[in-house]
Amino acid sequence: MPQLSRRAFAGALPLGLIGGSLLGGGLLGDSAARAATQEAAKAPVAMNPFAQIRIGRFTVTALTDGYADMPYDYFPGRSAPEVERAASAQFTARPSGVRFLFNQYLVEDGERRILIDAGAAGSIGQTGQLPQALAALGLKSDKIDAVIVTHMHQDHMGGLVLGGKNNYPEAELYIDRRDIAHWTDPAKRSGAPEYLQTSFRMAEEVVRLYPRLQAIDGEREIMRGVSIVDLTGHTPGHIGVRVEDGGKSMIMVSDMIFPVVHPAATDVFFLFEQDRAAAKAMRDRFFPRAASEGALIAATHMPFPGLGRVVADHGEMRWQVADWALQD
Numbered sequence: 001m002p003q004l005s006r007r008a009f010a011g012a013l014p015l016g017l018i019g020g021s022l023l024g025g026g027l028l029g030d031s032a033a034r035a036a037t038q039e040a041a042k043a044p045v046a047m048n049p050f051a052q053i054r055i056g057r058f059t060v061t062a063l064t065d066g067y068a069d070m071p072y073d074y075f076p077g078r079s080a081p082e083v084e085r086a087a088s089a090q091f092t093a094r095p096s097g098v099r100f101l102f103n104q105y106l107v108e109d110g111e112r113r114i115l116i117d118a119g120a121a122g123s124i125g126q127t128g129q130l131p132q133a134l135a136a137l138g139l140k141s142d143k144i145d146a147v148i149v150t151h152m153h154q155d156h157m158g159g160l161v162l163g164g165k166n167n168y169p170e171a172e173l174y175i176d177r178r179d180i181a182h183w184t185d186p187a188k189r190s191g192a193p194e195y196l197q198t199s200f201r202m203a204e205e206v207v208r209l210y211p212r213l214q215a216i217d218g219e220r221e222i223m224r225g226v227s228i229v230d231l232t233g234h235t236p237g238h239i240g241v242r243v244e245d246g247g248k249s250m251i252m253v254s255d256m257i258f259p260v261v262h263p264a265a266t267d268v269f270f271l272f273e274q275d276r277a278a279a280k281a282m283r284d285r286f287f288p289r290a291a292s293e294g295a296l297i298a299a300t301h302m303p304f305p306g307l308g309r310v311v312a313d314h315g316e317m318r319w320q321v322a323d324w325a326l327q328d
């Protein structure tokens with residue numbers, strides 16, 4: 001399954017973590033893969049795997065698929081020691097890197113259930129908890145009417161195709177056309193680094209297993225109050241989702257914001273970003289706008305439930321955690 005390059009990870013890992021708790025099978029041999037799976041089964045399960053807010057008639061539920069600790073040298077634009085110092089100051093430092101969460105969002109209005117992103121599903125770190133989180137709500141994946149995938153990186157679509165199956169058989173699937181084109185292009189695939197190969201493979205599976213895939217062109221409404229926002233940069237077809245009703249709104253921005261480095265600096269990137277100029281341009285546009293609007297933001301990799309705001313504080317952008325339990 002997995003595959004952030006084992007080598008890339010291993011280089012930055014304490015010995016005890018290699019081949020076990022961080023990665024699943026795949027690059028490992030069969031017995032190592034079994035051991036890794038057993039190890040993953042022992043991974044801590046979130047005590048309370050969801051958090052809910054209301055946006056007008058919608059209930060938005062943040063669900064966690066788990067976490068991974070990203071090596072400090074995965075942030076081009078800053079040295080590893082700089083990232084580690086910043087992570088320590090923000091209490092997100094772990095022995096093997098910056099703690100990244102994997103948050104998904106379920107949007108319900110009593111008639112339809114729309115899931116935003118499907119999680120890494122064990123392909124990175126300690127992930128694969130989304131099914132349990134849905135079960136805690138009394139839901140199975142066949143009760144999901146639509147899945148919006150914000151971009152075709154493995155940590156956002158892995159759950160769609162785990163086990164080589166269509167895991168959301170009743171769902172319409174929405175993905176930006178530019179991402180579908182990019183991640184199914186054999187030329188792009190052969191020129192891409194090893195750590196992106198899993199995403200290319202999964203993208204091919206998604207297209208094959210989901211005949212109800214709808215390619216999205218530009219900003220549009222998926223249902224009344226749920227619309228696509230163009231946030232191209234992190235990937236060519238990276239999108240956000242705005243949920244809006246009754247004078248309230250929330251925007252799920254996916255990988256616009258990474259822990260520790262954003263929104264303070266836009267000249268710091270994540271390893272998976274291939275077009276850094278595009279990623280920087282979008283963050284330069286988006287962060288000031290989000291700050292001036294005071295937009296409620298949901299972000300995939302920020303500490304669970306990933307809800308907060310970008311605020312301008314004495315000329316510096318910073319992340320302000322939002323209250324989710326008692327928002328009104």
Ligand SMILES: [Zn+2]
Binds near residue numbers: 153156255301
């Ligand atoms: Zn991501």
